[in-house]
Amino acid sequence: DVVMTQTPPSLSVAIGQSVSISCKSSQSLVYSDGKTYLHWLLQSSGRSPKRLIYQVSNLDSGVPDRFSGTGSQKDFTLKISRVEAKDLGVYYCAQTTHFPRTFGGGTKLELK
Amino acid sequence: VQLVESGGGLVQPGKSLKLSCSASGFTFSSYGMHWIRQAPGKGLDWVAYISSSSGTVYADAVKGRFTISRDNAKNTLYLQLNSLKSEDTAIYYCAKGYRFDYWGQGVMVTVSS
Numbered sequence: 001d002v003v004m005t006q007t008p009p010s011l012s013v014a015i016g017q018s019v020s021i022s023c024k025s026s027q028s029l030v031y032s033d034g035k036t037y038l039h040w041l042l043q044s045s046g047r048s049p050k051r052l053i054y055q056v057s058n059l060d061s062g063v064p065d066r067f068s069g070t071g072s073q074k075d076f077t078l079k080i081s082r083v084e085a086k087d088l089g090v091y092y093c094a095q096t097t098h099f100p101r102t103f104g105g106g107t108k109l110e111l112k
Numbered sequence: 113v114q115l116v117e118s119g120g121g122l123v124q125p126g127k128s129l130k131l132s133c134s135a136s137g138f139t140f141s142s143y144g145m146h147w148i149r150q151a152p153g154k155g156l157d158w159v160a161y162i163s164s165s166s167g168t169v170y171a172d173a174v175k176g177r178f179t180i181s182r183d184n185a186k187n188t189l190y191l192q193l194n195s196l197k198s199e200d201t202a203i204y205y206c207a208k209g210y211r212f213d214y215w216g217q218g219v220m221v222t223v224s225s
Binding site for chain 2: 037039041048049050051054055092094096099100101102103104105106
């Protein structure tokens with residue numbers, strides 16, 4: 001199975017601060033079609049997960065450009081610029097290149 | 113897009129339960145679908161996938177006990193849970209598409225005597 005290692009497990013931030021979350025996979029996430037199926041999800045408190053970014057760097061509709069995703073092969077980063085209160089929650093990376101699908105352990109973003 | 117799960121509840125170990133996920137707002141028959149679960153206070157745990165052509169893949173932890181299926185005429189995804197164990201206690205989410213495009217609100221399954 002592909003192990004997704006996400007760090008840090010938690011982040012305390014002030015509103016307006018920028019943060020980065022790392023996600024490293026135990027195997028390359030490049031599929032045979034040449035695409036990389038690494039996605040970022042946000043689970044706000046008491047809610048179901050919502051995808052923010054798909055295939056490393058593509059923002060979902062309605063996601064502000066304060067969010068950005070970068071990376072390749074086995075090493076990926078989510079950056080949030082100018083954090084707002086509505087950004088708080090648990091962020092997960094997820095891979096859909098390999099079966100079984102796997103998730104990072106999550107990064108809890110909370111207010112300082 | 114809307115995904116609405118139902119069928120959860122409290123069930124004894126060894127018993128069965130069937131979850132449903134009613135889909136709307138997209139052409140259900142054209143998309144693969146997933147079930148993913150989240151134990152209380154824990155992270156996300158992928159359970160099963162069914163392709164648009166009804167090919168299936170399961171996590172090892174549920175293989176032989178759970179069955180994913182779909183009824184395209186009813187725009188509904190199912191998960192049959194048999195031989196339930198306490199460690200199957202979780203919120204179960206259905207999710208659309210190969211890339212987890214959209215998620216339902218989830219349904220709670222509690223396995224306890």
